[in-house]
Amino acid sequence: MGTGGRKFGTWVTWFLVGGDLYTAYTFVAVPALMFASGALGFFAVPYTIVVYPLVFLPALRLWSVAHRHGYVTAADFVRGRHGSNALGVAIALTGIVATMPYIALQMVGIQAVVEAIGIKGHWPLVIAFVVLAAYTYSSGLRAPALIAFVKDSLIYLVILVAVIYVPIKLGGYDKIFQAAASVLPTKPNKGSITLHDTQYLAYSTLALGSALALFLYPHAITGVLASRSRETIKKNMSMLPAYSLMLGFLALLGYMAIAAKITPAMGANGKADSNTIVPVLFDHEFPSWFAGIAMGAIAIGALVPAAIMSIAAANTFTRDIYRPYLRPNASAGEEVLVSKIVSLVVKFGALLVILFINVQFALDFQLIGGIIIIQILPAVVFGLYTRWFHRWALLVGWAVGIVTSLWMLWYVPNPATNHKHFGGATWALSHLGFDTKATIWVGIPTLLLNALVAAVLTPLFARLPRGHDETRPEDFHAEAGEPGVAPIPVG
Amino acid sequence: MSTEKPVHDERPNRARLIVHPANALLLIPLIGTLIPMFYNRVHPTIGGMPFFYWYQLVWIPISVALTYLAYRLTRGVR
Numbered sequence: 001m002g003t004g005g006r007k008f009g010t011w012v013t014w015f016l017v018g019g020d021l022y023t024a025y026t027f028v029a030v031p032a033l034m035f036a037s038g039a040l041g042f043f044a045v046p047y048t049i050v051v052y053p054l055v056f057l058p059a060l061r062l063w064s065v066a067h068r069h070g071y072v073t074a075a076d077f078v079r080g081r082h083g084s085n086a087l088g089v090a091i092a093l094t095g096i097v098a099t100m101p102y103i104a105l106q107m108v109g110i111q112a113v114v115e116a117i118g119i120k121g122h123w124p125l126v127i128a129f130v131v132l133a134a135y136t137y138s139s140g141l142r143a144p145a146l147i148a149f150v151k152d153s154l155i156y157l158v159i160l161v162a163v164i165y166v167p168i169k170l171g172g173y174d175k176i177f178q179a180a181a182s183v184l185p186t187k188p189n190k191g192s193i194t195l196h197d198t199q200y201l202a203y204s205t206l207a208l209g210s211a212l213a214l215f216l217y218p219h220a221i222t223g224v225l226a227s228r229s230r231e232t233i234k235k236n237m238s239m240l241p242a243y244s245l246m247l248g249f250l251a252l253l254g255y256m257a258i259a260a261k262i263t264p265a266m267g268a269n270g271k272a273d274s275n276t277i278v279p280v281l282f283d284h285e286f287p288s289w290f291a292g293i294a295m296g297a298i299a300i301g302a303l304v305p306a307a308i309m310s311i312a313a314a315n316t317f318t319r320d321i322y323r324p325y326l327r328p329n330a331s332a333g334e335e336v337l338v339s340k341i342v343s344l345v346v347k348f349g350a351l352l353v354i355l356f357i358n359v360q361f362a363l364d365f366q367l368i369g370g371i372i373i374i375q376i377l378p379a380v381v382f383g384l385y386t387r388w389f390h391r392w393a394l395l396v397g398w399a400v401g402i403v404t405s406l407w408m409l410w411y412v413p414n415p416a417t418n419h420k421h422f423g424g425a426t427w428a429l430s431h432l433g434f435d436t437k438a439t440i441w442v443g444i445p446t447l448l449l450n451a452l453v454a455a456v457l458t459p460l461f462a463r464l465p466r467g468h469d470e471t472r473p474e475d476f477h478a479e480a481g482e483p484g485v486a487p488i489p490v491g
Numbered sequence: 492m493s494t495e496k497p498v499h500d501e502r503p504n505r506a507r508l509i510v511h512p513a514n515a516l517l518l519i520p521l522i523g524t525l526i527p528m529f530y531n532r533v534h535p536t537i538g539g540m541p542f543f544y545w546y547q548l549v550w551i552p553i554s555v556a557l558t559y560l561a562y563r564l565t566r567g568v569r
Contacts, residue, residue, distance in 0.1 A: 046547060193533065245548060
């Protein structure tokens with residue numbers, strides 16, 4: 001991620017990948033959720049703990065088969081493995097659409113910083129969009145490694161200061177948790193510093209689902225494929241969870257904001273925007289010169305990943321839709337131009353997501369993106385291990401997964417704004433007639449349904465022609481330096 | 492769909508999947524962190540931090556150690 005197609009060794013990769021993990025998700029969305037809802041927001045910690053053990057093995061198989069066959073995207077692999085152009089297009093489109101709400105979260109992060117500075121009305125969102133679009137358009141299709149180094153150093157500095165200096169200034173974690181324990185139950189979400197019984201299912205499914213979804217995004221797959229070798233991936237995957245420690249303390253910034261009696265800055269609708277609590281907290285607790293650095297770090301921390309995400313989604317479009325189906329003879333220059341335009345379109349999509357989807361928390365954007373992207377798991381991850389599934393069964397399963405997900409999200413209200421639809425990412429089990437307040441992250445039941453449909457239809461479709469599989473079993477184990485393993489132009 | 496050739500006799504790939512036993516270590520962090528009813532309480536606290544929080548944070552070094560061990564034990568193994 002952000003490695004600009006160059007092959008880096010373990011430590012440099014670790015530093016760069018880690019820097020990209022600290023996005024608006026960690027700096028803005030998770031603390032805001034903790035601030036409003038309490039313990040539930042801490043699911044981000046188990047999420048980032050289990051993601052690496054979960055993807056450890058499939059990532060290796062993907063790396064090997066991709067390097068044998070020159071696959072650069074998930075859609076490339078699916079097309080080659082299942083011999084289905086339709087499935088490949090479905091995978092590519094899913095990646096592009098799912099990236100939009102994830103970028104929306106980053107834009108909301110930049111917006112929050114601008115709001116915290118005191119700029120009002122719709123200007124913060126306009127500024128966030130323009131800055132992001134201008135940055136990506138001018139930086140081209142490869143994020144420069146030098147900027148990544150500067151950005152990451154800045155981010156690590158701010159994190160260290162934030163998790164050490166702020167608690168000391170507030171009188172220690174004892175005081176911080178006491179304040180959170182007494183204030184959270186009085187908030188509209190009736191939170192607590194521990195989970196309510198009815199939140200167990202949501203907590204588990206949010207953590208597991210976010211972890212299953214993360215490495216299916218186009219930008220994450222680009223990052224895995226940019227690794228130098230299988231051994232590099234293994235080493236990285238074993239080191240990366242160390243970042244979760246910082247994430248855990250950053251999440252607690254939400255409680256620190258409660259202890260510091262922070263009032264969120266005003267958002268575009270004239271109401272308090274809880275996404276602003278961390279920038280406002282920094283402004284409140286740090287000397288003004290360092291508050292400026294810290295806010296800059298949050299904004300850049302949102303900007304760079306958003307650029308990487310939109311570039312990866314745009315490359316997927318160019319490679320898996322434009323070149324094969326629209327303009328097979330496109331010149332390299334034309335493809336670069338198309339990628340740049342699509343990367344703008346993706347950011348515009350993210351803007352529309354912000355304007356028209358009224359989620360309760362910024363984090364819900366990322367969760368909705370996860371619900372969409374996780375529907376490609378059967379075709380991609382099952383496909384790494386088996387050819388048992390029929391290509392048309394996988395396609396129907398995917399369609400059923402997407403449609404049921406959207407249908408369930410339609411029934412998720414936003415109690416804060418009284419919007420009835422698309423208000424969040426967890427669905428009430430009371431819809432099924434259960435007398436409970438428990439909710440579940442939509443992506444888990446819809447993924448299970450998706451896989452079930454694919455499994456049931458596969459024997460029924462036995463008479464339909466199977467696609468041609470261009471991979472061989474040994475391709476999934478190939479290591480760098482072996483014959484037929486070529487570096488691939490990712491990034 | 493020009494590249495889709497109907498290949499009727501192509502069987503699903505039945506190559507035996509061999510998973511190194513050390514990879515079972517990767518399952519432990521999932522069991523330790525994904526079942527919140529096991530750790531959803533305030534006491535005992537450490538330095539003012541409730542059990543719920545420090546328990547999950549403690550799983551980070553454990554998870555790093557287990558994943559690193561899985562990496563070392565499977566070095567060079569495909």
